[in-house]
Amino acid sequence: MRRIISALLLCFSSAWAAAQGVAPIELAPDAPDRHIVVPGDTLWGIATKFLKDPYRWPDIWRLNPEDIKNPHRIYPGQVVILDKSGAQPLLKLGRMVKAEPRIYTEEQQKEIPAIPQSVIEPFLSNPLVVSAGSLEASARVVASQESRVYLAAGDRIYATGVKHKDKNWQVFRLGKAMADPDRPDPEKPGEVLGVEAIYLGTAKLLQEGEPATFEVTSIRQEIGRNDYLLPAPAPETISYVPHAPATKINGRVIALYGGVGEGGRFSIVSFSRGKRDGLEIGHVLDLYRAGKAVMNRYNDQKETHVLPDERYGNLFVFRVFDRVSYALVMSAARPVVAGDYVRTP
Numbered sequence: 001m002r003r004i005i006s007a008l009l010l011c012f013s014s015a016w017a018a019a020q021g022v023a024p025i026e027l028a029p030d031a032p033d034r035h036i037v038v039p040g041d042t043l044w045g046i047a048t049k050f051l052k053d054p055y056r057w058p059d060i061w062r063l064n065p066e067d068i069k070n071p072h073r074i075y076p077g078q079v080v081i082l083d084k085s086g087a088q089p090l091l092k093l094g095r096m097v098k099a100e101p102r103i104y105t106e107e108q109q110k111e112i113p114a115i116p117q118s119v120i121e122p123f124l125s126n127p128l129v130v131s132a133g134s135l136e137a138s139a140r141v142v143a144s145q146e147s148r149v150y151l152a153a154g155d156r157i158y159a160t161g162v163k164h165k166d167k168n169w170q171v172f173r174l175g176k177a178m179a180d181p182d183r184p185d186p187e188k189p190g191e192v193l194g195v196e197a198i199y200l201g202t203a204k205l206l207q208e209g210e211p212a213t214f215e216v217t218s219i220r221q222e223i224g225r226n227d228y229l230l231p232a233p234a235p236e237t238i239s240y241v242p243h244a245p246a247t248k249i250n251g252r253v254i255a256l257y258g259g260v261g262e263g264g265r266f267s268i269v270s271f272s273r274g275k276r277d278g279l280e281i282g283h284v285l286d287l288y289r290a291g292k293a294v295m296n297r298y299n300d301q302k303e304t305h306v307l308p309d310e311r312y313g314n315l316f317v318f319r320v321f322d323r324v325s326y327a328l329v330m331s332a333a334r335p336v337v338a339g340d341y342v343r344t345p
Contacts, residue, residue, distance in 0.1 A: 024088065025051070025056055025059055025060055025088050025089055026051070026052035026053065026056075027050060027051065027052065027082075027089055028048065028049060028050055028051055028052055029052075031049065031050045031051075031082060032049060032050070032082065033081070033082050034079055034080065034081045034082065034094065035049055035050075035079070035080045036077070036078075036079050036080075036097050037074055037075065037076050037077060037078045037079070037080065037112060038076055039076045039112075041076070041112045042112055042113055042114060042115055042116060043057065043072060043074065043112060043113070043114040043115075043239065043241070043242060044114055044115050044242055044316060044330060046074075046080060046112075047242055050080075050082060050089075050091060053345065054242050054284065054314075054330075055242050055243055055244045055284035055314075055345055057072075057241055057242045057243060058241055058243045059088075060088075060089055060090060060091045061090075061091050061092075061241075062090060063241060067241070068241050068243050068282070069280070070240075071111070071237075071239040071240055071241075072114075072239060072240070072241045073111040073239060074093070074111060074112050074239075075096075075110070075111055075112065076110075076112065077096045077097050078093050078094070078096055078097075079093065079094035079095065079096070079097055080092075080093060080094075081093070081094045110237070111237060111239050112239065113237050113238050113239050114238050114239050114240050114241070114242060114282065114316065114318075115238065115316050115318065115328050115330070116266065116328075117237065117238070119266050119268075119328060120238065120268070120318050120328055121235065123199070123257075123268060123318070123319060123326060124235065124236050124238065124318070124319070126170060126172070126197065126199045128196065128197055128199075128270075128319060128321070128326060129178065129193075129194040129195070129196060129197065129270075129321045129324050130174075130194065130195050130197045131194060131195065132177075132192075132195050135172070135174065135197070135228045135230075137161070138161065138228045138229065138230055139159045139160065139161045139162040139163070139169075139212070139228065139229040139230070140159055140160055140161055140226055140227070140228055140229070141157050141158070141159050141171070141223065141224065141225055141226060141227045141228075141229065142158055142159060142160050142211055142225060142226075143157070143158040143211070143225065144156070144157050144158070144223075144224070144225070145157070149224070150222065151216050151219060151222070151223050152216070152219065153216055153217055153218055153219060154215065154216065155215070155216045156206070156213060156214065156215055156216070157203060157214050157216060157223065158211040158212065158213055158214070159211055159212050159214060159229050160210060160211045160212075162205070162208065162210075162211075162212040162229070164231050165205070165208065166205065166231035166232070167204060167205055168202065168203075168204060168205075168217075168231070168232040169202065169203045169204070169205060169214065169229045169230065169231055169232055170199065170201075170202055170203075170229070170230050170231075170232045171199075171200040171201050171202065171203055171216075171223050171227050171228070171229055172197045172198060172199060172200060172227065172228045172229075172230065173197075173198045173200055173221075173227045173228070174195055174196075174197065174198070174228075175195065175196035175197065175198040176195070176196055177192045177194075177195050177196075178192065178193045178194050178195065178196055178254050178255070178270065178324055179191065179192055179193070179254075180192075180193055180252075180272050181252035181253070181254060181272055181338070181339055182252055182272065193254075193272060193274075193323040193324050194321060194322075194323060194324050196255075196270075198221065199220055199221075200219070200220055200221045200222070200223050200227060201216060201217075201218045201219040201220050201221070201223055202216075202217045202218045202232065203215060203216050203217060203229060204217050214229070238281065238318050240280075240281045240282030241282050242282055242284050242316060243282055243283065243284065244283070244284055244344055244345045245278060245279065245280075245283050245285070245344050246278070247277070247278040247344070248343075248344050249273055249277060249278070249279065249283075249285060249342065249343060249344045250273075250341065250342075250343050250344075251271045251272045251273035251277070251285075251341070251342045251343075252271060252272050252338075252339060252340070252341055252342070253269050253270070253271050253287075253336065253337070253338050253339060253340045253341075253342065254269075254270045254271055254272055254324065254338060255269070255270050255338050256268070256269050256336065256337075256338065257269065257270065257326070261337065262335035262336060262337045263329060263332075263335065263336045264329065264332045264335060264336065265329055265330065265331060265332055266328060266329060266330075267328075267329045267332075267336060268326060268327070268328055268329075269315065269326070269327055269329060269336060270324055270325070270326050271324070271325055271327065271342045272323070272324065273323075273324075273325060273342070274320055274321050274322050274323040274324050274325050275320050275321065275322050275323075276322055276323060279317060279320050279325050280317070280320055281317060281318060281319070281320060282316070282317065283316075283317040284314055284315070284316055284317075284330075284345060285314065285315055285317065285327065285342040285343060285344065285345070286311050286313070286314050286342070286343050286344070286345050287311070287312055287313040287314060287315060287329070287332065287336060287340055287341070287342060288309045288310060288311050288312070288340060288341040288342075288343055289309065289310045289312055289334065289340055289341075290309055290339075290340075290341065291306050291307035291308045291309045291310065292306075292307050293305070293306050293307075294306075294307060309341065312332060312333040312334045313329060313330070313331045313332035313333060313334075313336065314329075314330050314331055314345070315327035315328060315329050315330055315342065316328050316330050327342075
């Protein structure tokens with residue numbers, strides 16, 4: 001009898017979803033009835049516990065379009081409850097669970113991020129993409145302490161053109177021009193979508209002047225003369241809802257951050273679509289590898305067949321510029337390489 005009732009509920013659920021013009025929500029095979037949020041959780045991680053497709057997060061919470069555009073704030077101690085009593089499954093928040101009286105750290109009182117914050121934090125406030133010549137008016141390194149070539153945290157650098165009194169700064173170097181992979185002629189360079197700004201580290205303003213004196217506070221890559229300094233913005237927590245774009249996106253991976261040839265889960269990639277294409281923070285896209293053309297011989301005749309494109313992973317968009325975006329690879333069944341496609345799920 002229980003199986004019959006479950007089957008009837010499933011049929012009713014599918015019919016309801018079809019009437020609404022949306023696909024039925026598929027739960028993860030081992031979806032729990034409830035989950036107590038703990039420090040270290042992410043919206044994406046919780047979504048994968050309950051959903052087969054994490055980008056269906058807005059549907060299972062019944063979020064409206066305005067809710068989707070705003071951060072979804074969930075905190076450690078809250079209980080996420082799966083309600084399967086209706087036509088479609090629903091997630092809702094239950095009463096806050098608190099352990100024995102204790103001192104709660106700042107981390108335990110902060111909202112959980114959408115994706116692992118530690119992986120993307122250095123990229124949240126960095127420019128990453130700039131237009132050619134846009135850094136020319138910025139502060140510029142002209143010398144280092146005792147003309148050292150290799151700097152470490154605590155060393156001093158001197159910069160000209162410092163127009164702000166901000167205490168904390170970030171150091172950048174202009175990188176390669178980012179060309180559109182969808183160029184019509186493979187033998188010619190594609191249209192330039194922007195110039196990569198390479199994040200080198202951070203510095204603290206010690207003394208104003210011309211030149212001004214800075215102390216290097218952290219180094220990601222070597223800092224040298226003619227590198228640029230920009231005031232460091234306040235850190236931001238990415239807690240936006242994972243969701244699929246409302247429009248059809250079909251872009252290409254431009255590069256993997258750091259100059260590596262291939263990547264996997266938690267790699268950062270740039271791709272050739274941005275704000276003008278309707279992309280926003282929180283969008284989830286699928287990764288595809290183009291199908292190969294294969295030759296076959298049949299009845300002494302050569303045949304050419306193009307295999308179907310292969311979907312092999314997905315990514316979460318966390319920075320969006322006009323024509324380029326950056327995303328974190330959330331899953332990948334094969335190595336991610338430049339030229340792969342990113343598409344609406």
